[in-house]
Amino acid sequence: MEPREQLDVALVQVAADLDPTVNRERLADLVPSGHDLVVLPEAFARDFGDPGSDVSVYAEPIPGPFAAEVARVAQQRGTTVVAGMFETAVDTARPFNTLVARGAVDRDYRKIHLYDSFGYRESDRLSAGPVEHCLAGLGGFTLGLMTCYDLRFPELARALVAEGADVLVVPSAWVAGPRKVDHWVTLARARAIENTAYVVACGQPGPRYTGHSLVVDPLGDVLVEGGDGEETLTATLERRVLDEARRTNPSLLNRRL
Template sequence: MHVALVQRASDIDSAANRDSITKQLSELAPEDGLDLVVLPEAAMHDFGAPDHDLAAVAEPLDGPFVDLISAEARRLGATIVAGMFERTDGLPFNTLVVIGPDGELRRTYRKIHLYDSFGYKESDRMRAGDVEPVVLDVAGRAVGLMTCYDLRFPELARDLVDAGAELLVVPAAWVAGDRKLDHWRTLLAARAIENTVHVVAAGQGGDRYTGHSLVADPWGSIVEEADNGSAIIRATLAAADLAQARDVNPSLTNRRIRHSS
């Protein structure tokens, strides 16, 4: 599987974001043979200040942001995962949309764990999605979806793997701060190691967020990583690498404690 992670810093101007996303994605071409392109959480519109009304800027699943991502997915012949704020009758969802190579909306994932931590309360501005792990097929590989703060809950990653996921996709807007980069890199590597899966994580960059979008292999080694600026990183994820890791390290099959849902 050929993947590209698009690191960017979103604005609170949705139209400006669409323009900058179009410009950044123009660096990718159909000839690149990409299977999967991942944009960060809140790619549609930045969270803004705590009093910024996200319900007022949230969009429906057939709005201009999804239209743009659909057009780019068709152009590239790739599946694109991107984060948006999805309009509801009340507080919006923090949603990942998955657009197939045909430009059609394939799945959504509504963030389960809202970021009520480190002095912030996302639940004042968003509603949580149902506890329903989302796994889908992309180019013959089973892909599980997580968003940012979900990363701190290993049980979600394990549920995704139990549902067949061989690759975890983690769009994020990981707020910068003391020890936050260490947490980001360590938790991504841990999810890869304990589940023997590839992990691809596309983060927001810039002054407010940690950046460091990265790809980890099933051994937990970071094989590609950005810094904090605007960037596109690429990687090839081989199914054989995952099979070898699970053969040498069969920790999933050696489990003796399993939770029941």
């Protein structure tokens, strides 16, 4: 089968409930049909709750109820779904912050960089994932998975692209505050520009989080950007745009370090 020339994506910018059953039961209504890739936010299976609160009681194994429902809905809709959850770890008091991707791909990514910044200490309650790069092929494109705070680490994005990623998928729960929307948008555009890659970044909405889910093309143009409320955004990623960007700005080929 020849690689497809485009990938249709949907970003579901929705707030996670504190009840995992509610979130699991909402999946079927939230995931739209007619898209190759549907991205939900970080921690969608259950929100973080109050800062510093214990989330270990909401951790699930993989396979488990949430991952199974993501797979079921993805199959029902004929799509690939990426969504965040807390996954049981060896240290049962500190689970992983994990993305599950189900549908045409079957991958799990455990967040490498924990959010010990801006007065928060995610590492007090969660375990960092191993330093492993999570990539998956989808419709002739290669996805590289990252989570929220990972966006502030250009070396991870570059490593994913060096291994073949041309779409960086970034589910998030980007905490609101001064300059935070500007950081979110600026960093998403920077990761796209410096790697001549698409960035598909889906966050939870306000008031706690910033919202502003967005898709950025490989030359840094914002194809779609949400506001701070709940909404579903759509965009089309085009192979010709990716190829032309890498011809126009061959920075990946010009690297010397």
